[in-house]
Amino acid sequence: xxxxxxxxxxxxxxxxxxTDKPFLGVYAGDFLSRAMxxxxxxxxxxxxxxxxxxxxxxxxxxxxxxxxxxDVVLQEDALKAAxxxxxxxxxxxxxxxxxxxxxxxxxxxxxx
Numbered sequence: 001x002x003x004x005x006x007x008x009x010x011x012x013x014x015x016x017x018x019t020d021k022p023f024l025g026v027y028a029g030d031f032l033s034r035a036m037x038x039x040x041x042x043x044x045x046x047x048x049x050x051x052x053x054x055x056x057x058x059x060x061x062x063x064x065x066x067x068x069x070x071d072v073v074l075q076e077d078a079l080k081a082a083x084x085x086x087x088x089x090x091x092x093x094x095x096x097x098x099x100x101x102x103x104x105x106x107x108x109x110x111x112x
Contacts, residue, residue: 001022001023001106001107001110002019002020002021002022002023003018003019003020003021003022003023003044003064003065003088003090004019004020005106006019006023006044006065006067006090006103007019007090009102009103009106010067010090010092010094010099010102011092011093011094012067012090012091012092013090013091013092014088014089014090015068015073015074015079015082015089015090015091016074016079016082016083016087016088016089017065017082017083017086017087017088017089018088019065019088019090021042021064021088022042022064023042023043023044023063023064023065024040024041024042024043024064025040025042025043025044026043026044026045026046026100026103026104027039027040027043027044027045027046027063028045028046028047028096028099028100029045029046029047030047030048030049032049032053032054032057035047035057035061036057036060036061039057039058039061039063040061040063041061041062041063042062042063042064043063043064044063044064044065044066044067044103045058045061045063045065045066045067046067046069046096046099046100047066047067047068047069047096048068048069048070048072048096049072050068050072050073050074050075050078051074051075051077051078052075052077052078052081054066054074054078055074055078055081055082055085055087056081058082058085058087059085059087064088065087065088065089065090066082066087066088066089066090067089067090067091067092067099068089068090068091068092069092069094069095069096069098069099070092070093070094070095070096071091071092071093072091073091074089
């Protein structure tokens with residue numbers, strides 16, 4: 001399943017980055033030190049945090065995409081840093097819970 005498939009599913013806007021890449025799991029959390037040890041390579045990271053520290057954690061952990069819940073958008077300095085580091089960031093109107101449920105249902109339906 002690709003990040004691009006999530007855009008329609010989550011009614012998400014692409015804030016930056018490429019969406020034509022697969023993802024291999026999901027982590028939802030806002031506590032950055034915890035995320036640093038839990039966000040896995042090529043997963044989706046669901047959060048409401050939108051500052052430059054999120055970009056720093058994502059640069060270290062290399063998720064397939066960061067999905068910002070509740071229509072959160074990156075602060076301008078964070079957006080610039082995300083673009084410079086080649087990160088993919090989406091913003092969805094759904095809550096973190098709704099995002100996780102939607103992804104779970106989609107992966108169950110597709111057998112992934």
